[in-house]
Amino acid sequence: MDNTTSGSGLAARVTHLTKTYGSGDGSVRALDDVTVGIRRGEFTAIMGPSGSGKSTLMHIMAGLDEPTSGRAWIGDTEITGLDDQALTLLRRRRVGFVFQAFNLVPTLDVRANILLPFDLDGRRPTVAESERIRNLVATLGLEERLTHRPHELSGGQQQRVAIVRALATGPDLVFADEPTGNLDSRTGREVLELLSRASGERGQSIAMVTHDPIAASHADRVLFLGDGRVVADKSRQTPDEISAHMLRTEQEQARSAA
Structure with missing residues (x-):
């Protein structure tokens, strides 16, 4: 599949990854010996039925959760066993996040939410970063909303702010969890085109978890998970x-659960 042993050309990777929740008879294996990599400069969609392990895989790859066993890297840096401070610094400087729940700070206006990654890193945007932010704000139609707080925005507008924030620093790697889930079709298409350009034109690596076949069709590559494995x-x-592959995966997962 990928050269996951050396990490050559990979923005993130995991080897022999297992994640189990609970213990004894009540334990659930969310991931079962997964070895896979996210290629540099590529837009990868991660799909699978509910309970297939796709969000768990993304969270471990991003350093937001720990595996039960196995190893994970961001670039050439192994993140399994990394202390919290080092992991936080690595994520802040090299990774962008877009969550379905937005995760905006309610007391900050849109401009301050977008600039939050820079404030946390104790610096101001460079000229190039400021230009990138202006372009992203214009593309997503947020110019008139920069002084508004999250509660004054629609769900779609909040998601657009979260996407600008994720791309603002030009991170090597962006993890997106259902980024179009709360958007109308037109805005969703704009967001997907933005993510496509981020990989195609700027060489950023995008890993997107989605249920939506139309969203996944914008990706260069589609990983399908079923029962905690890459199928x-x-x-x-x-x-x-x-859609056809998702249907087969869901049928196979239902049969194995029966």
């Missing part, structure tokens, strides 16, 4: 091809 690794797919 398929496909290059760019049409929405119909993705």
Whole structure:
């Protein structure tokens, strides 16, 4: 699949990853010996039925959760066993996040939320970063909202702010969890085109968890998970091809649970 042993050309990778919740008879294995990598400069969609382990995989790859066993790297840095301070610094400087729940700071206006990664890092945006932020704000139609607080925005507007914040520092790697889940189709398409450009034109690596075959069709590569394992690794797919594969994966997962 990927050269996951050396990490060559990979923005993130995991080897022999297992994640178990609970213990004894009540334990649930969310990931089962997964070895996979996210290639540099590529837009990867991670799909699978509910309970397939896709969000758990993303959270461990991003250093937001720890595996039960196995190893994880961001670039050439192994993050399994890294202390909290070093992990926080690594994420802040090299990784962007877009969550379905937005995770905006309610007391800050839009401008301050977008600039939060810089404030946390104790610096101001460079000229190039400021220009990138202006372009992102304009593309996502947020110019008139910069002084508003999150509660004054629609869900779609909040998600757009979260996406600008994630891309503002130009991170090597962006993790997106259902980034279009709360957006109308037009805004969702704009967001997906932004993510595509971030990988295609700026060489950023995008890993997106999604249920939506149309969203996944914008990706260069689609990973399908089922029962905590990678069951398929496909290059760019049409929405119909993705839907058909998702249906097969769901049927197989239902059969194995029966």
